[in-house]
Amino acid sequence: MKHDPKDTYARAAVHAFILIVIVLAFVWLAGCVALPRAPHPELNAPPKEEVLETADYGVPPEADHQDEIRDAFARLLLDPYSARFTFAAPERGWAHQYVLGGTTGGPYSPGHDFGWVVAFDVNARNAFGGYTGTQRTYAFFRDGKLRAILRNEGLDIFGYVWWYAVALM
Numbered sequence: 001m002k003h004d005p006k007d008t009y010a011r012a013a014v015h016a017f018i019l020i021v022i023v024l025a026f027v028w029l030a031g032c033v034a035l036p037r038a039p040h041p042e043l044n045a046p047p048k049e050e051v052l053e054t055a056d057y058g059v060p061p062e063a064d065h066q067d068e069i070r071d072a073f074a075r076l077l078l079d080p081y082s083a084r085f086t087f088a089a090p091e092r093g094w095a096h097q098y099v100l101g102g103t104t105g106g107p108y109s110p111g112h113d114f115g116w117v118v119a120f121d122v123n124a125r126n127a128f129g130g131y132t133g134t135q136r137t138y139a140f141f142r143d144g145k146l147r148a149i150l151r152n153e154g155l156d157i158f159g160y161v162w163w164y165a166v167a168l169m
Contacts, residue, residue, distance in 0.1 A: 047094055047112045055114040057092045058143040065090065065118060068146050069139045073122065076149075082125040086134075093117030095140050095150060115142035 047055070062068075066087050074080035097111045118139040126132050138150045 051112075052094070055094070055112075057114045057116060058141075060116050060144070061090050061118065061141040061146075062144055065139070065141065065146070066120075069118065069120060069149070072139075072146055073137075073149060077124045078127055079125040082131075084123045086121040088119040090116045090118045090141065093138075093140070095148065113140075113142065113147075115140055115147065117141070 066085070069087070070083070070085060073085075074083065077083055092114070093116065094112045094114045095117075097113055118141065120137055120139065121134045122137055123131050123134045135151070139146055140148045140150055
């Protein structure tokens with residue numbers, strides 16, 4: 001029986017194709033795995049009601065807090081002059097310590113920092129010159145000073161709401 005080289009090349013091509021499909025499937029599946037960013041579920045727990053009632057929120061932000069937010073956020077934008085802001089009034093609030101960099105207990109320490117939160121919407125131009133759409137963002141103040149600009153990432157696969165600090169001051 002004579003061995004046909006064309007048949008050998010065809011078989012090698014099919015095997016290579018199958019191997020590529022298998023590798024791509026593994027890469028695709030690995031990309032679907034979402035791991036929690038905080039090592040313990042209690043890090044994402046809100047403070048208890050009695051803690052909220054007795055917490056020290058510090059002094060509220062100064063009257064020019066909107067200008068301070070604009071200036072801080074401008075450093076994050078490609079075209080800061082195009083930014084359109086809409087601000088809400090400051091309210092007492094809290095943030096997870098792990099979001100703020102573990103200010104009192106080190107990174108990933110359970111607990112909360114209390115202060116004043118200013119919700120604001122921002123819409124700015126992207127690299128293509130088009131507006132990105134309004135995005136809800138939060139400024140966290142403690143003792144009248146801007147400490148962080150925060151954004152909500154939404155729910156992960158475990159149902160936790162994850163926040164991340166856009167900028168720490």
